Amino acid sequence: MNHSEHVAALVSDLLDDIALSRLDAERLLLKCSRLARLTATTRFRWIACEMRGYVSNEAMALRYMSLTGRWTDYEEGWWSPRTRVV
Structure with a gap:
């Protein structure tokens, strides 16, 4: 899996986590933090x-x-x- 595919998979998984209430707020924030690091953005x-x-x-x-x-x-x-x- 290349970097773009990894980021896309993480985004999809994160959206599912939110929609299905699979994770608590702290774990969602940790996953969002990982996504921000992978995309090297300061917007988060x-x-x-x-x-x-x-x-x-x-x-x-x-x-x-x-x-x-x-x-x-x-x-x-x-x-x-x-x-x-x-």
């Missing part, structure tokens, strides 16, 4: 925040706090890793 930097938590003084973290709907009001939000957000 938010995955690291979801896995480790958001840092309040990082512009990228603040941006993804908004994009992922983690704010409870203007200054308060869920800063913890996804696995700790209930």
Whole structure:
């Protein structure tokens, strides 16, 4: 299997995992992280925040706090890793 086929298989498997609820959030994030590494993209930097938590003084973290709907009001939000957000 070449690199492109491997990436395509991982994407297909990941979509099936989501659609069929086969994995919990932490395992989905790990698989997304692997996909991001394989594709050498920086567009998925938010995955690291979801896995480790958001840092309040990082512009990228603040941006993804908004994009992922983690704010409870203007200054308060869920800063913890996804696995700790209930």
